[in-house]
Amino acid sequence: MDILNTKSQLESARNVHDLSSLNRLREAAYSKDDKALKEAAQQFEAIFVQMMLKSMRQAQDALADKESPFNSEQVKFYRDMHDKQLAQDLSSGGGVGLAEIIVQQLGQHDIEDYIPASVARNDGNLASLNRQRQLRTEQAQQTAEVLSSAEHRQAFKAAAFESPQAFVEQLWPAASKAAAQLGIEPQALLAQAAVETGWGQHVIHQGNGESGNNLFGIKANASWQGGSAAVSTMEFDGTVARQQRAAFRTYDSLEQGFADYVQFIMQQDRYQSAVQQADDPKAYFKALQDAGYATDPNYADKVMAVYHSDSFRSYLP
Structure with a gap:
């Protein structure tokens, strides 16, 4: 036995x-x-x-x-x-x-x-994960009314600049003015705009073909009183990217778009940590990411990669 x-x-x-x-x-x-x-x-x-x-x-x-x-x-x-x-x-x-x-x-x-695996892959940052989930829920609820409007159905993304060089040259004056208000370098704002729009090749256009002049991916919600356009966008749930439709603010000019970005950042409590570190671009974009400005877990790194690139530096005045 x-x-x-x-x-x-x-x-x-x-x-x-x-x-x-x-x-x-x-x-x-x-x-x-x-x-x-x-x-x-x-x-x-x-x-x-x-x-x-x-x-x-x-x-x-x-x-x-x-x-x-x-x-x-x-x-x-x-x-x-x-x-x-x-x-x-x-x-x-x-x-x-x-x-x-x-x-x-x-x-x-x-x-x-x-604790699910998505949290473990996010370095256990529960506060950041919960904040992003809450923001996504709020955005979905707030944009529901905007998306129901028929005028948004024909919006699309298209190139608004001939080249990266033209992108930097045309935006430099508006970026300089906005940067002075925030206390940040104008090239830092241009690097962020480059990431958001693919160097101006994927700018939101309204159904009539006019540019929406939104260079920073700011979404429109029920409280937004200006124009808006709905297009497909990539959002991250932890580390998983998903395509979804969302409404974005539109502006009459590029200068108006930069001005609204400054107001959007400076008037919200959650971005005050970023504003206080505006003299340090790396810390500024990391604080924006942590506050839920973008769902991409590598958002700050992508912006800083453009900011430090030799090609980008060669375009600056």
Whole structure:
């Protein structure tokens, strides 16, 4: 009987490290079988624990005495068998917590205080994530009325400048005036406008073909009294980009667009941290991103990449 029990344990340990267990994990997730998912998750955790033990053993072997009888191949053989069984026992007896996380993640259970993977990929910045979710909800509600208007259906994005050089040259006067009010460098605002519009090649145009002069992606909501146009835009949910339709403010001139940007930033409490750091472009755009100005998790880095680029610098007066 003892021999049969030992054989059963060894077979169980070997099955844990069978690569087909990974496939069973995937199938269990789709089948929504909680028991099967839990068992497969424990097998996956056993694989992970064994890999950790194996790495530890390899480090130990590198420093071991080659002449020692405790470092023979026979000892290593039984030691590896023991490690496999230990990994199996750990995973089935409570484990290290990995199996539970897998079950929660793949099982899609509504568990209180459970942090989803999207938060972990966002460096655990719960405040920023919740703020962005709230902003997206508010924007969706506020733009619903704007999107219902028939005049927005024909809006589109098109080039408004012949080249990046023309983009910088034409916008420099308006950017300089707006930058002076904010206390920031005009080239910093131009770098942001370049990211928002693809160097002026994707500027919102109204149905009549006239440019909306919105260079900073400022959305229109129910409280906006000016013109607006609805187009498709890319928004991020954590690190996942999604296409959606949204309404944006339109202006009669580029100067009016810059002036509204300054007012938009300076009059909202959430952007005051950015305003206070306007003399440092990197800190300014990071503060804007943290306050929810853009959903792109790499927004500030993209703006600073343009700001520091040699080609951009060559366009400046």
